[in-house]
Each structure stands twice: as structure tokens, then as C-alpha cells.
Amino acid sequence: MSGKIIVITSGKGGVGKTTATASIGAALALEGKKVAVVDMDIGLRNLDVVMGLENRIVFNIVDIVNGRCKVKQAAIKDRRIDNLFLIPASQSDNKDALTPEGVVGVSEELKEEFDYTLMDCPAGIEQGFENSIAAADEAVVVCTPDVSAVRDADRVIGLLYARSITPKLIVNRIVPLMVERGDMLSHEDMVDVLSVELAGLVPMDDNVVVSTNTGVPLVLQKESKAGSAFRRIARRLNGQNDLPIVVPQSQDRFWKKIGSRLGIGR
Amino acid sequence: MKKNSGQEKTPVRLKGLGKALCITLDPRDPFDYLKDELVKQFQDKKQLAVNTKIVFDFGGFQGYDDLIVELSAFLKEQFAVGDVSGPLKSKPKHANRPKRLEDMEKSWHKYQSEALILSGRVRSGQKAAAGKHLIILGDVNPGAEVIAGGDILVLGSLRGTAIAGNPDNEESIILALDFRPTQVQIGGYVAAGNPSSAEKMIEFAHIEQGTIVVEDYLKADPFGKIPWPQVR
Numbered sequence: 001m002s003g004k005i006i007v008i009t010s011g012k013g014g015v016g017k018t019t020a021t022a023s024i025g026a027a028l029a030l031e032g033k034k035v036a037v038v039d040m041d042i043g044l045r046n047l048d049v050v051m052g053l054e055n056r057i058v059f060n061i062v063d064i065v066n067g068r069c070k071v072k073q074a075a076i077k078d079r080r081i082d083n084l085f086l087i088p089a090s091q092s093d094n095k096d097a098l099t100p101e102g103v104v105g106v107s108e109e110l111k112e113e114f115d116y117t118l119m120d121c122p123a124g125i126e127q128g129f130e131n132s133i134a135a136a137d138e139a140v141v142v143c144t145p146d147v148s149a150v151r152d153a154d155r156v157i158g159l160l161y162a163r164s165i166t167p168k169l170i171v172n173r174i175v176p177l178m179v180e181r182g183d184m185l186s187h188e189d190m191v192d193v194l195s196v197e198l199a200g201l202v203p204m205d206d207n208v209v210v211s212t213n214t215g216v217p218l219v220l221q222k223e224s225k226a227g228s229a230f231r232r233i234a235r236r237l238n239g240q241n242d243l244p245i246v247v248p249q250s251q252d253r254f255w256k257k258i259g260s261r262l263g264i265g266r
Numbered sequence: 267m268k269k270n271s272g273q274e275k276t277p278v279r280l281k282g283l284g285k286a287l288c289i290t291l292d293p294r295d296p297f298d299y300l301k302d303e304l305v306k307q308f309q310d311k312k313q314l315a316v317n318t319k320i321v322f323d324f325g326g327f328q329g330y331d332d333l334i335v336e337l338s339a340f341l342k343e344q345f346a347v348g349d350v351s352g353p354l355k356s357k358p359k360h361a362n363r364p365k366r367l368e369d370m371e372k373s374w375h376k377y378q379s380e381a382l383i384l385s386g387r388v389r390s391g392q393k394a395a396a397g398k399h400l401i402i403l404g405d406v407n408p409g410a411e412v413i414a415g416g417d418i419l420v421l422g423s424l425r426g427t428a429i430a431g432n433p434d435n436e437e438s439i440i441l442a443l444d445f446r447p448t449q450v451q452i453g454g455y456v457a458a459g460n461p462s463s464a465e466k467m468i469e470f471a472h473i474e475q476g477t478i479v480v481e482d483y484l485k486a487d488p489f490g491k492i493p494w495p496q497v498r
Contacts, residue, residue, distance in 0.1 A: 151390050151409045158389035193407055193425070195387055 003034075003111040006118050006237065007136035009160075009167075011152030013123030015144045016172040019208055019218065021120040022050045023227065024140075026217040027234030029084035033115040036075055038087040040132040041122035042097055045089035051078065052215015053086050062090040064109075065102040071109045080217065085114070095127050100134035107135030116237075125159060133160065139167040140199055140237070145174060145185040154194055168199035170233060175204045176250040187247070200233035202226050203248035276325075278303035280311070281377070281497050286319035287347075293330040301340060308345050315341075317348040324352075377497050380416070388412060388426065399498070408448055417441070417498070427451075428471075436473045441483055445469035452478055 008021045018039075025037035038061055039047035048054040059074035064087070071087070078084035090097060110117045119136060122128035133139065139160050143153040153169070160167045171187045178184035187201050205226035211218040218227040219234075225248070236243050276292035278300060289307075291300055308315050320341060322334055331352065338350035382396035383403065390409030394400065400414035403421050410426035412418055417438050418430045424442035429451040431438030436453035447459040450471045457471070457478035468483040 147408070154390035154407050154409060158392055161389075193405075195405075 003113075003115045003117060004137045005107055005110065005135050006116060006138045006140060007121050007132050007165075008118055008140050008142060009121035009129065009132065009156055010123065010142045010149070011125060011156040012143075012149045015142050015149050016202075016208075017123075017142050018046050018050050018120055019212065020140070020142050020170060020172065020202075020230065021118050022047060023218045023230035024234045024237065025116075025118045026078070026081050026084055027219045027231045028116050028118075028238060029078070029081045030219065030231070031234060031238055032083070033238065034083045034085075034113075035116045035118065036071075036085045036087055036110060036114040037118045037120060038110075039089035039120050040098075040128060041120065042089050042093055042095050042128065042131075043091065044122065045091050047120050048076075048086060048088045050212050050215065051086055051217070053078065053088075057088045060088045060090040062093050062097045064106050065098055071106065071113050075113075078217075080220065098127075098131045100130050103131050103134045110135075125156065129156075129159075133163060133165065136165055138237075139165045140170055141167045141194075141196070142170045142172050143190065143194070144172050145179070145187070145190065147185070150185070150190055150193055157194055157196055167196055168237075169194060169196045170199050170202060172202045173204045174201055174248045176248045180250060198245055199236055200229055201245060201248055202229040202233075275299055277494075278307055279496070280307045283321055286321050287315065288321045288323055290323045290325065293324045293327050293333050297333070297336065300337065304337070304341065305344070308341075312345060315345045315347050317346065319348045320350040322350070322352055382414075390426075406442075406447075414438070430471075439470050439472045439488070441468065441470035443468050445471075445480065450478060 008017050008024070010017050021037050025035045029035045037047060037051070039045050040061070042062065048057060053076050056076050059069040061074070063069045064071055064074050074087050075085035076088070078086065119132045121132035141153050141157055143149045157167050169191065171190055174187065175184055179186050187198070191198060203225045205224055207221050207224035208218060208226055211221065218224055219231050221227050229246070232243055232246065275295050279290040281288050281290070289304070291303070322337070324330055334350065334352050341347045341350060380398035381401055382399070383401045384394055385403040387404045388394050388402060388406045388410040390407050393411045393413065394402065395413040397415045399416040399419070400412055401419045401421070402412060405422040406412055406420055406424045406426040406428070408425045411429070412420070412426065413429040413432050415432055416430065416435060418428050418440045420428070420442035422442070423444040424447045426447065427449045428440045428447050430440045431453035434453050436455070438452050440450050440452065444466070445468070446461065449459055450457050452471060452473050455473055455476070455478050469480050470483045470488070471478050471480045472488065473479070
């Protein structure tokens, strides 16, 4: 059985790549798939903290690539979700510790072991980016509704196409109220410029901060809107292509809609 | 061999021939008429003509060396052109087609295309460059750059930077179906992009009295005044 390697990238930093990787990884594992999330940000690892697994790290991705350990030895099993594994980044090495060839070298072993391997790509388009996409079968580009994030995402999408990878887009941190007021780019505007297939739309959610700080997976929080958005994205990536895209809406709009239905709205 | 005065005169044509300019005319037409026509043709290409090599094409007619000398003196005096020579001897096929005059309207047929036509989206960080004209069938995203020695035509949205007439061709235009560039440059002039007009219209940028002007293309119809198609 051969799994898939999906790279999660964005170009710009701080748009939610790590959160998306952790959440989609957890959601795919909840779907019953065996999933590894790999932190490719050598020297600035974060994914272990977001997943609450930082105290169990023994080996890391650099050790695997350099042949110091097997994938199985380095993969840390999640505490709450079966089938979810973390392969952390090295904190002490510098960015040159990995090469694209080295990553391609371990990609077969990863595909053998896991149904899905999610690569959390570092920001930027330098060495770390090259390493992350070297072995990728698919790519997901995370982008927030900012002009600057769109610009960087566009660049990254161009680079991915140049390597024959067709990316999908996640629009993260949508504030429906601001979109309705016209103060925020709508996802239609973004798709207009980026012209790639949508993987999903994720609303702004305070639960993300809580989840990141406590290490409790976002997708396990039942009331989290972002969590359920990531669960739908995971199902789409898992082959459920007909799942409709849910556009985040403000409460306001919801009541207005009901009101107008009943004929009491403006 | 003079033509009858009542007979219709053949128009004088100018076209690029590598780095030279080729002037096509009927040597049987009266000298004054040819002079007037040449002035008309050169009027708006004054900068272009300076020191440019000129080649005459008499449509296959031989033995007008005197006319070449006369016209050459006239052009050098009026427009400071470079060398002037008669029909190129290296193209013997001209001699085999003495009645090419009827075909003058189709003079662009043997013209090699100098336009680069690209289809697809030009994304941020990408750069599409062409020596002469550039046509993009698709969109140009913010952060992308399109550069051409001649015109830039975007059949889609232009949101990035467009540099036409690079480095110094001020005749060039930049046209887009949806014109909202970050910045446009024509022949060294620079203009910052501004928000597109609310109503959807096809706009184009060109140079007018030393500044870049953006106009509704269909309303301005800049090329509609040219009476017959000519190579740009």
C-alpha cells in the first residue's frame, strides 16, 4: 500500500500552516487513516508544541534522513488520537541539514508506513520550501484574506505548478462580518486571482488560540467552527470531493435571512 | 513610362525591415506626389527615422536610379535619415513579379510575426518578456511583470506591472480587457496604477504629451483612423 504525501505551504508566515497541518492531520486520523504530520521547519520547530508532544521527542526528521533512525522510531504517537503520528523537526540543526534529495530518499518509507504524510512547510521559498515540496504528491496552500498573503500564495502556487504539483487552496481566518461589510477580501476575490481549486474555507475562531496553547486538537472541540471546517477539508482531501464548500457566515446574517423569510426583515 | 494623370496613384508605404525602413512606392507617380506622401508617412515617426537606413522598393520596376538620388537627398534633408539604397539585389524574386503593385494592400502577408502570444496566468514573481509585442491570453496577477519592446495586450485582467515600449518606444500602448495594473510604464514614462473605473470597459494606456493617459479603448478608437491595415 502506498500513501500520499501532502505539503501544506503558504509562502507568507503566520497564516496558519501549522494549525492547519495539526488539524487536518488529526481529522484524517479520525477518519480512520494512518497519518504522519512532519515538521519541516528545521531550527524553528512548532508543530510539536501545537500538538502537545514536545516532551516526548527523541529523534527527528533530520535523524531519519541521515539514517540515524527508522521512521517508526522517530514517529511520536498522539496521546488522544489513534493513528496520528508526529515526526518533529530538529531544533538544533540549521536549515542546510536537509536536502531535497534526502527527503525524497525517505519518502518511500513514509508512504509505506502511512496513508497520509502531511509536511508542514516553513514560511518562505528557500531551502526549507524546496525540501518540503521535493517529495510531495499534492499541495495545499493556506492563505488569509490579506493582499500580502495572496501575493505570496500566488508566488508559491506558481512555483508548485512549475514542479507539476496542482495545489488546492484553504482560505483561513475569514471574518464573515468584515467580508459582508466589504472590509475584507472575499474568498471569491481570492480564487479569482489565484485560480486554484478550493479545499475549504476556515472562519476566524478563538478556539484556535486555546488549542495551540493547550495542545488539545482543534478538531476534537465540538463547538469550534474552525475545527469543523478542518474536518470537512480533511474529508475532501480524503477523496470526498462532492462535499459542498461551506461559506462562513455571521450570526447577524443568519437571523437577517430568517427574518426576511418570515417577512419581518428590512 | 509616366502614368496618366487621371489614373489612380499608388499609396506610399513604410514598413520595418530589420533595423532598416523599407519604403514601397510606384516610381511612375509624380515626384511631388511622392514627396508629399513621404512627408505624411514620416511626420509621426520623426524620431524613429533619424539615422535609420532606408531601402526603396519600387515593386519590381527597374532603372529609377535618378529618382533614388533625388528622394534620398530630400529625406536626408527633411528627416536626417541614414543610408538610402535602392531595391535589395539579394531578393531576385522581386524581379520575377513585376506586377506586384496590385498586391500592395497585402504587403504585410510576407511579414514575419514579431508578437509573442502567451496563454495562461502570469503569477506573482513571474516575468513575461517579449522583444516586440506581447499578447497575454489570460490574467496578469499582482506582483507579476510583463515587459515588451512594443505593445502589451492583455485579454483578461491586468493587475500586475506592465512595461511597454521598453526601453524608449513611446508609440506603444498597453491594453487590457480589465485594466487595473499596479503600475504601467511606456517608453520610460511611469504611472502608478489607480483603482479601475466602476463600469466595466476595455481601457488602454498610451502617451499623450509626455504623460501616460488611460482611456476607454472603444470610445477613443485610436487605430480606427488609420485607413488601411498596416504592420505595427
